[in-house]
Amino acid sequence: MKKNSFFRFFRTREFTVTIILLLLVILFGMTTKNFLNPSNIRNLLLQVSTIGIASIGMTTIIITAGIDVSAGSILGIVAVVAGKTALSGYPIWLIFLLALLVGALLGSLNGFIIGFIGIPPILVTLGTMSFLRAMVYQLLGGKWIGSYPPFPDSFRKVGTGVFYGIPIPVWIMLGLVLIFMYYLRYRPTGRYIYATGNNIEAARVSGISVKKILFFVYILAGMLYGVAGYIMASRTGIVQTNTGAGFELSVIAATVLGGTNILGGEGTVVGSILGALLVAVIKNGMILMNLPALLEGLIVGAIIIGSVIADILKTREGKR
Amino acid sequence: MNRFLDLIAHNRNILMLLLLSLIFLTFTVLVPHFFSMYNVLNMTQYGVEIGLLAFAEALIIISGGGGIDLSVGALLSLTAMIIGVLVGRYGFNIWLAVIVGLGASGLGGALNGFMISFIRIPPLLATLATMYIFDSLALLVSVEPQFGNPMPISKFPDSYFFIGQSTIFGIPFQVLFIFLPIFFILNYYLKSTIYGRFLYAVGINDKAALFSNVPVKKTRFSVYIIGGILVGIAAVIMTSRIASARPDLGLGYNLQAITIAVLGGINIFGGEGDLIGVLISIGIIVVLYNGLQLAGVNAIWQMGTLGIVLIGSAIINYLLSKRKLYVISLKNSK
Amino acid sequence: MEPFLKVSRIVKNFGGVKALKGVDFELIKGEVHALVGENGAGKSTLIKIISGVIQPDDGEIFIEGEKVRILNPKDAHEKGIATVYQEPLVYKKLSVVENIFLGNEIKTSNGSINWKAQVNKCKELFKLLDIDPYLIHTPMGELSVGLQQLVLIAKALNYSAKVLIFDEPTAILTEIEAEKLFKIIKKLSSQGVAILYISHRLEEIFRIANRVTVFRDGKREGTFDIEEVNRDKIIELMAGKALIETIERQKNLSKSPILEVHNLTSPYFKDISFSLYAGEILGFSGLIGSGRSELMQTIFGLIKKDSGKVILNGEEIEINSPEVAMKYGIAYLPEDRANEGLFLRETIKFNISIPILKNLTNFFFKIDNKKENELAQKAMDAIKIKAPSILTVLNNLSGGNQQKVLLEKWLLTYPKILILDEPTRGVDVGVKVEIHKEIVKLAEKGMAIIVVSSELPEVIKLSDRVIVMHEGSISGKFNRKEEITPKNLISAATGIRKAS
8 A cells, every 4th residue: 555655744643733723723713702812822822932842852751761750840940040140140141051051950860860770760750850849949948039129121031022023932942943853853863862762672782872862861851941941930030939830741741742652762843842832722722711720630631641542542553 | 889789688678667767766856846746646647648648559559560650649639629528518428428539539540540451551641641630620629619719628527537636545546447457458468369469460570460360451450449449548537637628638649659659669660569668668758757847847848858769769679679680690690 | 715704613502501512604705505403403593693692602703814703783784794683673663764774874974864865875775675665754663574674684785784694584574575585685695795594494495595504403514505405405404313202101092182173263373273182292393483382372362363163172162361261271381481471570389379379269369378388389399399498489490490380380270281382491401301201291191282392302202293383384294103203393394295
């Protein structure tokens, strides 16, 4: 049976998610007053940007058949660092660099224990999740920052600014998407990430250092959480002890929805961004339709299960 | 290093008891009011609730195949809210509400078990999703129809409180009549019954279990239901003790339960570990938590410490099993 | 002519088993050299050493006259040695072109992957191998196993292999794909690539090989130009001239068969029919991949049959799970005892009692400890398991004793039909004899026994009758002891049909 690569496109998860997105946009557009309102759209895109950027990192992690529930805590710490250095008057490019560095460092903690010692990712990241959250508390001294004194305008501009009508965080997200699309497709180490998730033994035999790949992937994700943390501090103008708490749910949901298989080996950055969009649209639509925000966990949880089942059915079908 | 590992491997429970005593003593000395009747009572009461969750987690992890349950805390909140709301808002008889609550928690466990055993959704993802679903449901249930806001509820009848608040010869009721019996029953189940054997078999090698006529799917399914019921019992005890129900009652409990299980020697890959180690581990964690709290350490740092303990125990377990394999391969090559 | 690859006095031991006992071997540029031998003769071990998967315990390797050490598979690739295994090691969700180039990418000047160049090279390779180019972007997992193998050949060629090793390549190929493979092999050898071809299909070897080497029992029995030998001679060498043991025993067969299988078919075997009598030992011989284990697993209820009937004591039955099989008195010892048969982390007691726990329980599902201990101790004594106690963990036992545990475990289910799959694999000689004695004793007591084995001496020694399977079908039935000879069995196993 000829499977043309053209027709292959229609069977991808990305395509399905896009269709669902369009349907939802139409649905919400017609049933609510404000969905298609430009300020709502801008708001939506802002929310998508932090989740989307983080989901790029989560995607690479889940491709290696790992998981990272410490994303929110890493984001929190970077937000604190960014906020405090902003208050101390550091230039924004330096703060940005610091955000990347701190994120990478924290990610390397996960990466080292997972890649080189070999402890299962769920245990490690559960541990770092709570430990780092305590560090957030410690760094803030139990207070919050950003309201008095407020963050300098230069710092706030990144999160709240607009460039040719599109919020800056969205530009950052798009830029990162392009970078990582390139990296995962054209750099050998990017492909080794897929290889590790597909068949770890084959990868080892081919001479790929699986330990280094795993170590590296968590560092990469840490940096991306760092960017998201920077943006969140800049956008919301406040950093508290619970900044980023629960963030990882949305990120994992976005990644899994977008077609990244929880068992590893496949997934795309574009898919995860679409997944993030879908999650954000659903949340936004729910608010606009006056559905209680309490339903959010229910719906997102059900969506995660639904998409995993879809993955399982697809795998079973392929096996026949 | 290797001698140290061997020492731990052969005397794990004893060492943990020593650790428990050490921590207990340290806090007694350093923290005022730690070693008081009131506080010890407090600790044991709290220990029962988290302990039941830890038992649930331990059984689930023993069953192998990536078994884990991230939703125990959320299920606790949900069950507590259901009981609280049935009694407080709809005037149910308390004992009827308790039965419904237990049924609900059993059903929650069954949902997890069904998705994991029969649909083959990886346990991590399934229970991550149900964690958020149960949390959300707990919030929903807690919404007062008039106010539209999630609210805690505190309308329990006095006849309910003996479960969580009464003592007999100074020992809390729930310890004597619920926790200890359950511990012995579960231990008996694990060590002496055919179903316990099946659990270990499935956890060690589910393929060999299949080939040996062990019902793999049913065994894994039932262990999640048992977990759910244990969570329900914990919810009953807790609501009886604090005389109220809040939708975030179980916050952070999944981390505690998993940490206790791992510290207690339950192998994250399945098939290994027993409840005695878990029991001692409950003691360690509860004492640690309580001591830190009394010492004025913020709740967030309590969780943070737990995170360190989790990673530390996981690493020790890992080193222990590597050492074990090495020793075996040495013996075999002779 | 100086051989391209030469190995000298290679020795390799695994635990107590001597896989290669001082082997010399040479490979000349451009030749197609076939390697034949029974299972366990040492062919795969030699291949693994040449491909860098394992290291020899002793001996030397020379490439183009220079002494070398092949440290790992990547090192082997760099030295020009590429292997295509029977079980393809692939990245299922990645595309075909990716599978070929991963680890060996064509890069641009800035270090990124040059997909265009890779696709082009891929097209070239595919042209050489006559593979349809539209497959280039297809996920590997969607290809048939045969196609996957062709892709792996392309991958090997991409390493500019000077030596290309095939391990039973046609076992998973259709006839058309096999023909393609032969054409490719001819082409490659004419271009100077040395081809090492392991196969048990003698017809193929006579078609494409220039020379053939026969391995037996860890030694090289001989190397010949293909014109110098014929099938019979090769089979003789494979079987060896060693005296085949037999066991004297009483035979008390039931008049009617206890088990009858009619036209049993599944994805792994076709149209299998045979009968089994109580009190006999029925041997199932054949090479790896012939479908014997799958047949037994189907009878035991682990695999679903597509069609056919199973008749037990005259009544047709449906066996859809091991539980049902056990109820009918069937027991099955799997060939992979470590992964499928035993709980190595647990004690002898645990392992022995697991299938029959239901019989050991009294009230409240409690396991009667005393009964269990007695049972386990009795079992240990019955077959003389060498261990300190019933509480010894299996990991600490030798392979032979582990096998004994596996046997005792199933004997406790009091089976009427006992199916043994490779009962003495990885077991040392002393224990082998004990197990054989036990099997004969059981048959004399009236049990119906099936022994699936790839070890000819074992099959010949134990069996009253032998059925040989070849690629999923029965290729020979030998009902009289005189007919059960190495020559007959190997002929049937390699596909030369004997009228039965």
